[in-house]
């Protein structure tokens with residue numbers, strides 16, 4: 001099946017070059033991107049801005065039924081091993097309802113793919129799998145052991161998403177890492193959220209690490225030297241009052257994506273996350289040249305690369321997974337407009353591979 005969208009402002013390729021023209025989608029893939037008016041009949045996007053869909057590269061959907069629960073308590077009391085979160089997620093019906101809410105919400109907000117660090121072993125993985133059968137969105141499920149064997153967890157999931165370097169002893173970690181590698185699955189963990197344990201995390205050669213909030217100069221150097229990929233969740237870090245990562249340094253020196261983290265802690269809006277990151281990075285660095293394009297890449301195409309999903313940058317033969325924002329004639333820079341001006345209500349169309 002072929003569909004042509006014309007009269008569009010397209011954020012073309014990996015660097016979001018502006019193409020004023022049309023985009024042809026055939027059987028879920030981008031067949032052609034061209035300038036000007038297409039020769040065949042088309043759907044008029046009325047100068048709408050076409051952007052790759054968002055990738056929420058780090059989320060925990062299981063606690064979505066307890067939004068802001070315990071807001072004035074410490075990170076340990078909220079999401080620590082015996083924190084409120086783990087009381088909340090004992091109620092499987094609530095977890096299930098929360099997951100379904102989160103999937104629907106992500107879709108509405110223009111998120112085309114996400115990765116969940118799923119708690120609760122195989123049972124937890126299956127809860128998300130069942131929800132994904134009903135609500136179609138590209139989900140990468142990264143599981144934990146919870147008494148189950150690592151082989152079984154891997155059988156049902158896309159890899160491991162571990163809570164911290166304290167979760168297991170080194171031998172268990174090494175075993176998980178090897179298993180994931182042999183099965184061509186992902187191995188990732190939170191690192192540097194409340195303490196700088198980055199060096200320990202890097203010894204495990206993870207596919208990516210999440211947070212980097214407390215990473216000092218030396219740890220950042222090691223991350224960049226080893227080309228370890230990063231996922232940042234600064235709105236969650238800020239809400240939990242644990243500080244902020246060095247956003248600009250990280251974005252400019254290693255492949256970086258963005259996540260919204262626990263739904264209990266933070267909303268699922270990638271637009272809000274991108275705006276926060278853009279502004280905090282400029283404030284931290286005092287660098288007025290710091291570019292919105294780098295942030296938009298981290299919010300869209302980078303996450304798919306890190307999660308080993310199909311590329312959704314707007315190029316011929318890539319999968320068609322994009323959103324269209326209603327344009328406003330006073331927008332001077334479309335890339336910046338998305339991050340700095342637009343709201344969820346400005347999304348007028350979502351084309352998804354699922």
Ligand SMILES: [Zn+2]
Pocket residue numbers: 058059060117190210261262
């Ligand atoms: Zn997390």
